[in-house]
């Protein structure tokens with residue numbers, strides 16, 4: 001990733017839970033596409049993950065698994081900095097400074113904080129409340145222009161903009177004010193059991209979501225059980241959400257349009273159609289899973305990718321952090 005005047009993209013994902021084909025279609029695929037056009041920093045947000053309780057050995061395992069999965073999905077460590085958030089101490093350091101420009105009331109109003117406080121009522125810790133400030137630190141450290149996120153994270157990017165403007169107004173121009181990039185291009189994949197709801201990695205019904213780690217038989221079985229309708233015509237329309245979802249999934253994994261998929265399956269029965277979708281997804285996942293497995297077996301190689309990613313990230317982050325420390329009046333030696 002040679003330094004250039006290309007725009008900077010920053011994003012991160014928490015190593016909590018297995019990714020679904022929905023995450024793939026809506027997020028990872030976009031990260032891969034963006035690395036060609038922008039200077040990208042992609043982090044595994046382990047500091048964010050511990051705002052809810054984590055089993056330490058699981059957290060470590062998931063961090064590596066997620067890193068391997070990203071590389072297997074096409075994140076090219078030559079083109080972007082892929083690293084683990086806690087490996088770059090500047091994130092926690094900048095978050096502390098930004099805390100002093102953020103109001104308790106603002107954090108209490110954040111939707112995710114309210115949701116997670118309800119879900120984890122026995123553990124409403126300061127980190128959970130401070131989550132958006134750490135996220136602001138992530139983004140601002142790299143002077144990011146764009147932050148690709150799902151709609152649920154838009155509010156956090158907006159507060160990041162407010163905090164950046166506040167700092168710039170108080171101490172002089174320091175941070176680039178980032179823009180959220182709400183990704184619509186990636187298809188929205190719905191639950192296989194209730195096509196009115198989004199497919200989600202935390203769904204309690206294991207048949208509702210297809211995980212990138214599911215083996216071939218599991219993938220095919222889940223598609224066979226997918227909820228459809230009582231007609232028998234493979235066609236996308238608002239009154240056929242189940243079939244429409246399967247057509248969308250097929251088009252994402254086959255690399256064709258929904259219209260082309262409809263044509264291909266015109267006159268085909270639901271059973272055969274579901275099998276074809278299952279086979280296609282399983283075929284597409286097989287090489288990703290094989291590559292992830294290969295990477296996880298070679299911890300030295302994966303470790304090398306993450307440490308050189310952290311080094312690149314550290315260089316960029318240190319520049320911003322020094323500027324910040326200087327502006328706020330910290331003694332830096334004579």
Ligand code: ATP
Nearest residue numbers: 022023026027149150187188189198199200201202
């Ligand atoms: P959780 O169940 O923990 O809420 P999730 O599966 O809904 O997780 P997130 O971690 O909230 O996923 O989202 C990660 C990224 O994946 C976001 O950019 C989000 O927009 C995208 N994404 C999640 N689910 C889908 C989906 N079903 N279709 C398309 N994109 C999705």
Ligand code: LTN
Nearest residue numbers: 010011012013014045048135138
């Ligand atoms: N909160 C995000 C993950 C995340 C992030 C970020 C996203 C942490 N830091 C900085 C974009 C930019 C999530 O849970 N999806």
